[in-house]
Amino acid sequence: MTTLFYxxxxxxxxxxxxxxxEGGLADRVEERETTLRDxxxxxxxxxxxxxxxxxxxxxxxxxxxxxLVLHWLDRMGSTPRMLPQDAHGMAAYGRVLGLLDGIAVWNRELRRPVHERSPGVIALEEARAARVADALEQDVATGAYAQLDAAFLALAAVLGYADRRHTVWRWQEGRPSLAAWFATAAARPAFAETLPPPSGI
Ligand SMILES: N[C@@H](CCC(=O)N[C@@H](CS)C(=O)NCC(=O)O)C(=O)O
Structure with a gap:
């Protein structure tokens, strides 16, 4: 059976x-938890x-x-398809992946011992995250990220990560449309079934 390490x-x-x-493939792929950096x-x-x-x-x-994993799930018959087919959809997905990559760097920095942290890296990533979140606030207010696809799931995952594992970032403040979007996405069973443990950051 196909196995997803997570x-x-x-x-x-x-x-x-x-x-x-969301794509109807849960019974065709076994999820197997793994440790990391081990x-x-x-x-x-x-x-x-x-x-x-x-x-x-x-x-x-x-x-x-x-x-690439999402591409394969689409080939397995995911319904709906996950990867966007047009430029607007691809741009929306890429924007959120960029935000997620930046937050991952910011979060990793905060996990280092205090004397090893780079204030410059933290400031850069904080500014990047704020800039992208401001753009996303406009995006969702004008109807983007409404359909279930990779862009939608990536946005749910990054905000869900900020909500439980990167709480130093107060992304909701001044962004009511994004907060409302997140509340709706968080009500989906697929979101509730995959909640990450809080990390203390
Ligand atoms: N570019 C990769 C990023 C995946 C990634 O960074 N995963 C992290 C967990 S969030 C990981 O496995 N980290 C372990 C490590 O860096 O050794 C993707 O799009 O899947």
Whole structure:
């Protein structure tokens, strides 16, 4: 059976886990939790990069990178299709992935011992996140991210991550449309079934 390696705290893996549920493929893919940054991690024999998500196919091939996994889920018959087909949809998905990449850098910085943190990196990522969130506030206010696809799930995953694992970022303040969008997305069963544990940051 096809296997999706994930970590409960990973927003990237969560995009794929929500996609399995929303796309009607949950009974065709087994989810297997792995540790990360660990020489004994169960994902390592299949993915030397050691990151999740990683999708182990029946023939032993392992797909890494969220977008490639979503592409494969579409090939497996995900309904609805996850990857956007037009430029608007692709741009919306890319915008959120960029936000997520920046938040991952910011969060990693905050996990270092205080004397190893770079104030410059933190300031840069905080400014990037604010800029993108302001753009997203306009986007959702004008009807973007309304249909269920990779852009929708990535936005739910990044805001869900901020909500429980990166709470230093007060993204809701001054962004009522984004907050309302998130409340609606968070009510979906696929979101509730994949909640990450709080991390204390
Ligand atoms: N570009 C990758 C990013 C995946 C990623 O960074 N995953 C993190 C968890 S959120 C990970 O596995 N980190 C473990 C490590 O860096 O060793 C994607 O789009 O899937």
């Amino acid at each position: 970590s409960a705290g990973s927003p990237y893996a969560r995009i794929c886990r929500m996609a399995l549920r 020489a004994a991690a169960s994902v390592l024999p299949h993915n030397p990069v050691g990151r999740v998500p990683a999708l182990l196919l029946d023939d032993g091939v392992t797909l890494t990178e969220t977008t």
